[in-house]
Amino acid sequence: MTASIITWLAWVLLVPPAAQAVVPAADFTATPQSGVVPLQVQFTDLSTGDVTSWSWDFNGDSVEDSVDQHPLVTYSAPGTYSVTLTATGPDGADSLTKADLIVVDQPLPLADFAATPLSGVAPLPVQFTDQSTGDVTSWSWDLDGDSIQDSTVQHPSFTYATPGTYSVTLTVTDPGGTSSKTETDLIVVTYPPPVAQFIADPSEGTKPLTVSFTNESLGEITGYAWHFDADGIPDSFADNPVHTFADSGTYTVRLVATGPGGEDEEVKTDYITVTEPAPVAGFVSDVTSGFAPLLVTFMDTSDGVRTQWSWDLDGDGQPDSDLQNPAFTYVAAGTYTVSLTVTGPGGSDTATVVDYVTVTDPPP
Known part of the structure; x- marks a missing residue:
């Protein structure tokens, strides 16, 4: 009889025990740890173990100030502050206090x-x-x-x-x-400087305008400098000068008075106004009489600066042309009064010649 040996091989499954929670060990850093108010400090949690919550006391008053893991805190008052972190996990809690960790100083004053x-x-x-x-x-x-x-x-x-x-x-x-x-x-x-002041007569008129300046400056004065044309160069050193303004325009006058205490100036902006004289209207024509239809060419002979012309060529009071030298055809027999009004920067003037043009019917 054959003996048989049955060997049972048993596989044993080894199951590790359930993982054990690690008790927290509180730890942290702070940066910076000193400075002047307001001091902003970044706290960084370095705790080990199984931590699920954090409780921070930043000023040593045993009152919870934050539950963040890595809080950012601003110290607004000078002082020395102890900081406590309590780290809590499933298997317990741990606290770490760092006494006098944060030093906040009053800033130096800044004189100004x-x-x-x-x-x-x-x-x-x-x-x-x-x-x-x-x-x-x-x-x-x-x-x-x-x-x-x-x-x-x-x-x-x-x-x-x-x-x-x-x-x-x-x-x-x-x-x-x-x-x-x-x-x-x-x-x-x-030292007190002099006081510059003056008047002028006249202060306006047509060119060329001659103006007398009267110095009314006060104080101890050793010299004067008058500026009439704003070119920066003195035009007179007299006490009471007379000056002729040859061109039209508006002029700023400046008087500088100098004395032992320095100098003073009076500036009168746009003080002198010089205008163009009004033009003087006048005209002629190539003919003044003839048979209808009569073509007459008029020529402006006015004096002065003028920029506009208005002709009434038939005496009806209505403008017939704004040209400087117009031509006009008289189609009906009659006697015509002609007027020319010229206008320029200095004003306007009108010249009227009564019965200037005579037009007759042509012979049969």
Whole structure:
């Protein structure tokens, strides 16, 4: 009897145990960790383990400030801040506190100011306006450049009694420190200049126009310069000049008066008006009488500048031509009055000749 051996091969399936949750280990970084207000800080979660939620306390008051994983926070007040991150997962939670992690400083003040006016004659009052930034608590002004404090008010007014050039320094202080600003040669104080003023007679008329100028300037004056044609070159150095304007136009007159305290000028824009004279109308013709139909050619003989012509060639009061030298045919016998009106920049004028043209019927 044959013995048979039956071998059972058993395959054993090994199943690993269920995965175990890893307890969180809270960790984080912050960038930057110091600066001046307002300070914006980026927090980055570096926690390990199975984390499903985050709770941040950014200012150490034990109150939750954010649940974001990587929050961006702005610190708006100076101080030193502790930060806590609590990382929570299925198998628990972990907290990490970094004491005094964020240091926020008060920014230094930035001294700045304005002044008005910056120049003038003595005595010159000047108003200074503080334009500094920061939580400024005190002001120190040196207003004449002698390194001695002249005022501690925020917006001082100061009168410069003596001509000269003055530097101004403002020093401001706040909890963050001190800042100074110096404006060198900021204020310029001069002696009073003369006051230039004048009148003219006449101030308008037709060309050529002769004008007498009367100087009414005030103060200690050593010289005058008159400008009549805006070319930048003085036309007279006399006290009371007489000037003839040969061309039509509108003229600006400028008087510069100079004295020990400087100079002053008066400018009168478009002060003198010179116009073209009105034209003087006149005319002739090649013939003044004849048989109908009579062709007459008229010629303008007017004087002066003219730009328009209006002819009444038959005495009916209606214009018959606007040409300068028209030709006109008289078809009916009669006596005709002729008028010419000429117009130019200076005005208009009319010449009328009564019964100027005589037209007769032709002989049979």
